[in-house]
Amino acid sequence: MLIAGIVIVIAIGFILLNDISLQFSWYEKIGLSFPIGIGIQTMLMAVINLLGIPLTVPNIFIADGILILALLYPLYRRKEEVAAYYKNSLHFTTPRYNLVWLFFIGVILYLEYMNFAKCIYFPTFDRDSLAGFDTIGYVIAQEHTLKDLSLFQPDYMPQINRAGSYITYAPMLQLSYAFVYLLGAETSKLIPALIYLFFLIAFYGSLHRVIGKTGAAITTFFMMITPEMIGFSSLSATNVIHAVSASLGIIYLALWFRKRETKDLYLGSLLLGINIWTRTDGIVFIAAALLAVLIDCIKNKHWKSILPVTASLIPALLWVIFMKISHFYAESIAIVRPYWDAEKAGIIWHFMKMHFANTLFYGWTFVALLISLLLNGWYLIKKQDNLLLLVMIITAALLYMIALYQIDYKWDTIQNVLSYSAKRFLFCFVPVAWFYAMSNHCVKQAMKKFDNYLS
Numbered sequence: 001m002l003i004a005g006i007v008i009v010i011a012i013g014f015i016l017l018n019d020i021s022l023q024f025s026w027y028e029k030i031g032l033s034f035p036i037g038i039g040i041q042t043m044l045m046a047v048i049n050l051l052g053i054p055l056t057v058p059n060i061f062i063a064d065g066i067l068i069l070a071l072l073y074p075l076y077r078r079k080e081e082v083a084a085y086y087k088n089s090l091h092f093t094t095p096r097y098n099l100v101w102l103f104f105i106g107v108i109l110y111l112e113y114m115n116f117a118k119c120i121y122f123p124t125f126d127r128d129s130l131a132g133f134d135t136i137g138y139v140i141a142q143e144h145t146l147k148d149l150s151l152f153q154p155d156y157m158p159q160i161n162r163a164g165s166y167i168t169y170a171p172m173l174q175l176s177y178a179f180v181y182l183l184g185a186e187t188s189k190l191i192p193a194l195i196y197l198f199f200l201i202a203f204y205g206s207l208h209r210v211i212g213k214t215g216a217a218i219t220t221f222f223m224m225i226t227p228e229m230i231g232f233s234s235l236s237a238t239n240v241i242h243a244v245s246a247s248l249g250i251i252y253l254a255l256w257f258r259k260r261e262t263k264d265l266y267l268g269s270l271l272l273g274i275n276i277w278t279r280t281d282g283i284v285f286i287a288a289a290l291l292a293v294l295i296d297c298i299k300n301k302h303w304k305s306i307l308p309v310t311a312s313l314i315p316a317l318l319w320v321i322f323m324k325i326s327h328f329y330a331e332s333i334a335i336v337r338p339y340w341d342a343e344k345a346g347i348i349w350h351f352m353k354m355h356f357a358n359t360l361f362y363g364w365t366f367v368a369l370l371i372s373l374l375l376n377g378w379y380l381i382k383k384q385d386n387l388l389l390l391v392m393i394i395t396a397a398l399l400y401m402i403a404l405y406q407i408d409y410k411w412d413t414i415q416n417v418l419s420y421s422a423k424r425f426l427f428c429f430v431p432v433a434w435f436y437a438m439s440n441h442c443v444k445q446a447m448k449k450f451d452n453y454l455s
Contacts (some may be wrong), residue, residue: 004183005182010037011037016071017029020266022326023260026205027202031199031204034198041064041176042176043148044067045170049146062181098374108224112200115218115230119189125189128353137176146171146178162331167328169280170279172278190418195244201231203431219437222363222368226363227362239424239427241429242428248268248431249289250396253293254389255268276316287396289309290306293307304423347418349401351418352422372436372440396428
């Protein structure tokens with residue numbers, strides 16, 4: 001049953017990617033199938049639960065079947081094109097691999113094997129999962145509902161409506177954990193294990209399009225061994241899981257700015273929608289993307305391009321509607337009026353700067369970004385190379401600092417919240433920073449020549 005459920009999730013993501021475009025590489029289609037599939041699966045679970053349908057295995061599988069048929073219909077309408085494409089794409093030729101590529105791919109496979117085994121073997125133990133995500137997912141699986149969950153009843157938990165409550169947390173993790181628990185899984189950690197495994201393939205695939213196979217393997221390795229990335233990828237927290245959809249959403253928009261292929265615009269927008277379905281503060285990435293696309297629209301006069309990115313807010317709207325109907329609410333933690341607090345602003349700036357500069361957390365990530373930025377300075381200024389990607393990175397960081405500034409830290413100290421909130425947020429920049437560092441013109445050309453030389 002569990003294997004069948006995972007296969008269905010992968011099928012949903014794979015078919016949806018083909019609906020967007022047949023032209024994605026096999027690396028991208030395979031790597032993105034599970035992260036996108038589980039995002040769509042949890043949205044579907046929220047919708048049927050909102051309609052009053054219990055979250056049981058038969059009900060979910062019936063809904064999945066209807067969804068898959070709906071996703072297959074566009075492919076059926078162009079079945080000749082689909083058949084021709086896959087007939088050609090399945091004719092494999094012997095690739096010209098090289099020893100450097102083989103070395104880094106071998107190391108990545110070995111490290112990921114250890115990471116996956118650790119993730120599956122050790123039970124959930126991080127505080128946020130035990131206090132919220134994993135526990136909520138398990139109870140959803142027992143009670144077959146999120147809407148009327150017993151954990152969220154004030155008579156059971158009197159503090160449930162206080163500031164910072166899990167009652168208002170975006171439901172991607174909780175529902176995905178409930179999904180595998182419903183199918184008989186002993187631990188919810190299958191979800192983070194699979195998301196990170198498929199993410200490595202997708203990240204490699206996105207880089208492969210820009211800098212070739214050898215550069216993509218080297219960059220994936222360096223991204224993977226970032227201390228906090230490899231440390232948290234085997235936990236059940238939102239850190240790395242949110243980083244997957246947020247970073248890939250920004251990366252695919254950057255690919256769209258570079259190559260102008262509509263499929264990348266749609267895929268980037270879809271991933272940003274899953275990002276806000278995972279963590280509400282992911283809205284800063286959507287806002288940063290909207291600004292970059294708006295700048296591009298003004299420059300190139302193609303205003304329709306802003307619509308897909310705007311549509312990435314739909315999952316947030318779904319969650320707002322779900323909370324409204326289900327009476328999910330907590331005391332507001334936001335200060336909605338403008339004000340100035342120099343001490344508070346200074347603390348936030350100090351923590352963000354400290355985290356960006358902390359090699360113990362992020363290794364060479366932001367050093368590599370800075371070096372690449374300096375090397376590519378001429379192309380950035382004269383050719384606007386990767387300029388809009390840089391705009392999205394800077395805008396997202398600034399917006400997050402503004403969001404942190406507007407929070408009323410009445411349930412905890414600002415220092416304690418920032419110590420984990422800022423660090424958790426910066427996970428999303430690790431893949432983006434490595435993509436930026438390696439896709440700049442100078443580095444990209446050097447890596448392509450290196451790849452051709454080795455091949």
